[in-house]
Amino acid sequence: MAISILIADDHDIIRAGIRNILLDHPGYKLVGEATDGEDALTKTEKLKPDVLLLDISMPKISGLDIIEQVHRFSPKTKVIIISVHKASAYIMKAFKAGVAGYLNKENAAADLLPALRKVIDGKVYLSSDVSSYLVEKISGKEPAEAFQKDILTPREQEILRLVVEGKTAKQIGDVLFISPRTVENYKNSILEKLNLHKTSDLIKYAIKHGIVDVEEY
Secondary structure, three states, X not given: OOEEEEXXXXXXXXXXXXXXXXXXXXXXXXXXEEOOHHHHHHHHHHHOOOEEXXXXXXXXXXXXXXXXXXXXHOOOOEEEEEEOOOOHHHHHHHHHHOOOEXXXXXXXXXXXXXXXXXXXXXXXXXXXXXXHHHHHXXXXXXXXXXXXXXXXXXXXXXXXXXXXXXXXXXXXXXXXXXXXXXXXXXXHHXXXXXXXXXXXXXXXXXXXXXXXXXXXX
């Protein structure tokens, strides 16, 4: 019986690329596609695919917020993250939430089939470039420092990243489908939790703790 797969990504070109790969391999059956987080949850609950291919940066509900919910109503579904985010915080959060694999979008075409084979066998797959990046980021850190960022929820980390990218409260609200006031409330909560006082402090914190790639700034 073919392995059933659901794709959840808001970029048409990414879904098309994955779709084309799966079409060439009859052992896999694409059962659905989702373009935002709510759609991903609804279709996963309905279809209960063997594998959910999931992006982190999704409209309405982020990929990190989706993972634990998926495991509650479809516990046999394996989740593989396919993302541009290589920051150690994202990777650690994803695996702590229970994903079976983590791929970098840049190399997803080459890594997809090996990842599918491995997670279906009950193993964990981490693409080589992501693995190398993670080891480089966390090596030499004290354990307490490596996990200090866990004080922030996945949504707070997502908002922190968008703040560091220079987006306004309105722009962040448009991306996440929440009001600018709610964004400001999240930002104030982040500052309070981290005992920081201004945006420049957030930037330094985010880079230091791997929530954003230092190479991007």
